[in-house]
Amino acid sequence: MRVGRLLPVGLISAATLAHEVLLMRLFSIIQWHHFAYMIISIALLGFGASGTFLALAHRPLVDRYPAAFAASAALFSTTAVASVAGAERLPFNALEIIWNPGQLGWLAASYALLVLPFFFGATCIGLAFIRHPGQIGRVYAFDLVGAGIGALGTVGLLFLVPPPAALYFVAALGFAAAALAATDMARHRWLAVGSLGLAALLIAVWLPPSWTAPGPHMSQYKGLRMALEVPNARVVEERSSPLGLLTVVESPTVPFRYAPGLSLANTQEPPAQLAVFTDGDSITTITAYGGDPTTVAYLDRTTAALPYRLLKRPRVLILGVGGGEQVLLALRAGADTVDAVELNPQMIELAGNRFADFAGGIFSRPNVHLHLAEARAFAAATGERYDLIQMPLLDSFSAAAAGVQTMHENYTYTLEALRDYLAVLRPGGIIAVTRWLRAPPRDILKLFATATAALEADGVAEAGQHLALIRSWNTATLLVARSAFTGEDVAAIRGFAAENFFDISWAPGISSADVNRYNQLDQEYLYEGALALLSPERADFIERYKFDIAPATDDRPYFFDFFRWRALPELLTLRTQGGAAMLDWGYLILATTLVQAAILSAVLILLPLWLRRRALGRGVHRLRFGLYFLSLGLAFLFIEIAFIQRFVLFLGHPLYAVAVVLAGFLAFAGLGSAVAARWMAVVGRGSAVRGIALAVVVIACLATTYLLSLPLVFERLLALPDAAKIAIALLLIAPLAIFMGMPFPLGLGHVGACSEAFIPWAWGINGCASVLSAILAVLLAMHIGFTGVVVIATILYLVAPALLAGSWDPYDQQTPQGFVPDRDRARVEPASGNPIRLEVGSSAKQAQAAEVLNGVGHRHEVMPLFATGDGKSPFPRINPAPHASST
Incomplete structure (x- = not known):
């Protein structure tokens, strides 16, 4: 398969992660960080919703894969901008939730709007997994590497432009992915590409900037909003970065007089001040000073001046x-x-x-x-x-x-x-x-x-x-x-x-x-x-x-x-x-978010089980497969989040830790996924469980080693230059991340061989688990520390192979080429001249088979195969040619 066919996957993955980062910044400005965390965590369940949707209705979309991918990517771009514009205009006031139940309705409306771009972005990636079942490792590699580039690129972009403007770059990535996918359409491809370009141009030119400007829609309870209510108060400077939106305010009519801890015995009026708000709330001041120390004598009457009475x-x-x-x-x-x-x-x-x-x-x-x-x-x-x-x-x-x-x-x-x-x-x-x-x-x-x-x-x-x-x-x-x-x-x-x-x-x-x-x-x-x-x-x-x-x-x-x-x-x-003021809302919001995410995740995971239970096979397999992908989703994020926090001290800056560790984990996990793809091509899918077992043993050993050694390593190397520390961080992350990138594609290939219906369902479970793990990791760290979080992740990884062991049968071990057709819909048999003839029941499967057989060097002939009336194939087994099984 040409690399170009997977570029749209990388682009949409980069755009989706970039959108997540931007939403966190935007809603930290509009509301507060913990409310932003709750809203965006639930919105990310769009990944789980996408998996459920594809598990129930993927066949017509896969048959029209290029068009379906392009349409989903275009809808991602459109909703990425429109959902933010709509959500920030809702009259949602997070601080009123505890006494005003009506706010819950507006909160639900925020969820409904913000889930849309994640749903469409995840649908693109899920379709790619289903469309290329023999190339799951490569698809996952493009997904992870694209996400890593999106994370790192967004951090850099936010130093250049404010978050609202960065939304247009996210939308542009989505339209680019749509245009690339549309070039593979059988008919009207250039009409589709032209239409996508026109849509992107209209959004860029005609959308009013106020649609995505956070300032006017900031919570009325934030300090900046209240300061600007004063007559003649105005913003004189604004600077934006990933660390926060800094807003400098001048108030000549009612001057700022900010001096925390000032004594009630003070009689001196402070000089003029400019207030600097971070994300519209946390405040510091720049005080006018002409060089005369007596003009700031009032500072001697603050509690912070005490140590100067003791020191000369x-x-x-x-x-x-x-x-x-x-x-x-x-x-x-x-x-x-x-x-x-x-x-x-x-x-x-x-x-x-x-x-x-x-x-x-x-x-x-x-x-x-x-x-x-x-x-x-x-x-x-x-x-x-x-x-x-x-x-x-x-x-x-x-x-x-x-x-x-x-x-x-x-x-x-x-x-x-x-x-x-x-x-x-x-x-x-x-x-x-x-x-x-x-x-x-x-x-x-x-x-x-x-x-x-x-x-x-x-x-x-x-x-x-x-x-x-x-x-x-x-x-x-x-x-x-x-x-x-x-x-x-x-x-x-x-x-x-x-x-x-x-x-x-x-x-x-x-x-x-x-x-x-x-x-x-x-x-x-x-x-x-x-x-x-x-x-x-x-x-x-x-x-x-x-x-x-x-x-x-x-x-x-x-x-x-x-x-x-x-x-x-x-x-x-x-x-x-007045007891509400004594509540520490951050923890309650986190716990509430976990409950909401758990309930919605359970619905999204169980719905396909109920509606497609026949396609998903025996109950015991469904349970074990579901637990496997749930364990992987939890474990991956547990380790990633714990390492981000561990590296804050070493890299000396939270921003560097997030950018370097997140990008490093995703990129090297993508490399691990590519290794997994090679493993399946060379060793065969029947060895997937052995590959998973090997990977998790290495993960457990490395995680344990890092828990014991990283504090000492950081202490010895902390004085190195930043560039050297970033390089060391990537070198430390690389081996662990490579092996962490292997269990998911190996497991997805394994269950996909049993039934194609498992692929979108597993993708949805992974999305739900990622949301749950991001919340659970923080809650657990508050109680048992990051060491405890990593230990739990290691245990989850170690039990994962056991969940898949015994779910393979001899039928599945006979097709190591990388594509295992649905057993009820295909057969492979030798033909004259030693080609392989693969007879399948849909045009999508014909294309998949041709792609895989081309990839392993076979001449092939693809012919349609019609199932019997009871849905069973007249060919009960696959019997590949002898030369094919050794390829």
């Missing part, structure tokens, strides 16, 4: 610089040098270049150094030592209160992270972490527990002597010192708190009489929590607390996951009294 001319490291507020504070406090680390290059461009004059050129000062890096990677690679590591507050209060970061892995606040930061402190150095204050407290108590564990892991006997905690009316700042605080330090803390009306929640030597003086609470939760976390009853306190405040680790890096099931009934009963 410190060497400062700021992890997450944002708009530069903490740089201003450090300069005002007389810092000797400031190393400012920022993850987002667009933020550096805005604060350090575009608005540099407005900000007084603070990043151009000789003692200020701006670094584009991830916090952990910088701390591990730097050879410098610091007196102060400042971790400022960059997320919005509304995001923290809603729990929208629950599903986000965060390696900045893990136990291992704090140990890394302590290691780069000078003697007497301090880590300062500021977080929003929530009632009951969560973030800050979890940080306190993590800091206590980190100090004890470093050999500190009395961790309480190294900790101090103060709070304002809305923030709390925790100090973690490498050396014990002295009496002079504690006196300075007391003085700072008294001057600014801050409450001390913990410091060495304080008592209950020293707390809850200014910003009074009904109960001093932080002080009581600190006492409990420093006592021998720490484990019991953590277990009994209403929220999960156990330290996050690199294996379970979900710092913002505070949810506990046992607290849910109580919080729901308090819903009308």
Whole structure:
């Protein structure tokens, strides 16, 4: 088969994955990340729906394969743009779901619209599997390699154009796939190609840009939308990248006055500010500065200023610089040098270049150094030592209160992270972490527990002597010192708190009489929590607390996951009294998404079983085949997701980890699929189970080896240049991914030989399993860590061959050529001159047979064969010519 015939498969696969990435970015802007995750996860069940549809109605489509593929690809492109335009205009408000059941209807409408492009894209790929049953390995290879290119290409594209504009590139890929497929049509091919080109041109030229612009349709509860409601407020700059949409807003009528943790005793008016919103919500500010330190004296009255009372001319490291507020504070406090680390290059461009004059050129000062890096990677690679590591507050209060970061892995606040930061402190150095204050407290108590564990892991006997905690009316700042605080330090803390009306929640030597003086609470939760976390009853306190405040680790890096099931009934009963604000929505949304996906997946998987049970053969085979593909779908994504998270620390950037690991897994798995295709051609389909068994044993060995060795490898190689680390990452991924790409095509060829009807059904099961595994992997990682997720994946891989063992019969072992016709519809017999005559019952099967026999070098004659009235072939067995069986 010509490679060109499979190019449309690669193109539509690239377009489909690119569309998934774009939807996540678009709906993270329009709603919030966790709601976007739920909507898109359910939409991806379009793959499962496609498999069900093809299992029930594939014959007429396969008979008209080029036209059906072209039509599906064109519909993918059309719905990719139209579904987004429609879904973002629905009056869906995610925050109202818990008290407004009517929102569930709009949520269902979002699902119905967004599922369409995935359904049509998956239909194209499913048709290719059915149309080329003897080339399943090659089809799957093009599918995976195309998806890898789509993932990597979309990340690069999002640095050049915003997500709405990138939708047009996705649509263009779909139309290109349709045009290529249409060139294989028997009749009217150029008319079809011309029509597709005209349709693409009309969409590109006539579709109003506002149809795909996310700004006007952003949730009204996001900070950006509310800021723009102020008279004369306007957007002055906008930058987009895969890391987020940065929007700079100016408000001359009602100026921004953003200073988290500012004392109620402050009397100075802050200078003019520009607000910078990330994805319309998380906010930082760029403050006007003319070089006079007195104009920013108000920063001395924030909780983040506390460490400067204890340190003289410190060497400062700021992890997450944002708009530069903490740089201003450090300069005002007389810092000797400031190393400012920022993850987002667009933020550096805005604060350090575009608005540099407005900000007084603070990043151009000789003692200020701006670094584009991830916090952990910088701390591990730097050879410098610091007196102060400042971790400022960059997320919005509304995001923290809603729990929208629950599903986000965060390696900045893990136990291992704090140990890394302590290691780069000078003697007497301090880590300062500021977080929003929530009632009951969560973030800050979890940080306190993590800091206590980190100090004890470093050999500190009395961790309480190294900790101090103060709070304002809305923030709390925790100090973690490498050396014990002295009496002079504690006196300075007391003085700072008294001057600014801050409450001390913990410091060495304080008592209950020293707390809850200014910003009074009904109960001093932080002080009581600190006492409990420093006592021998720490484990019991953590277990009994209403929220999960156990330290996050690199294996379970979900710092913002505070949810506990046992607290849910109580919080729901308090819903009308404000209890809804205490719910961490991220976890609930994830669990709800899993339930929805499981129910819909069960329907999509079981429907073909019921309607086509005769075509799918014996019940025991159906069950085992279904479980096999379900296991593969779960296991593949479990390992892929776990490795993406593992490589975040090594590659130093979440974006690099997603792009490199995802593209690497898909591309090398595609290579593994090509190897599987060669295996079937040389060894024969009857050996598929042996090939699967070999592959999964290697997968299990490699996965176990990586679990044990990767942390050490990363630690030793972390200081290498980025290019070298990317190359090493690909080399590490390659062997595992190659073998992970083999079980699916081998299994699909195996079950397809038993009955052609199994191919679309298996494709649908794989699609459903992929959606379930993406959700399950995160939920499991929150509870048992990524190591546990990989162990489960390994077990699933190891049981897979047993599910297929014994499902083969002697009939199937006689046709190693790569094409096994339906046993009730064909026969192969030698003819004069030693060609093979293959008699089949449909034009599609004639074309398939000719394709395969050409591929193995046979002269052939294809003739129609009509089944008897009872549907059984008059030829009960296939008897290939002797020379054919050895080909």
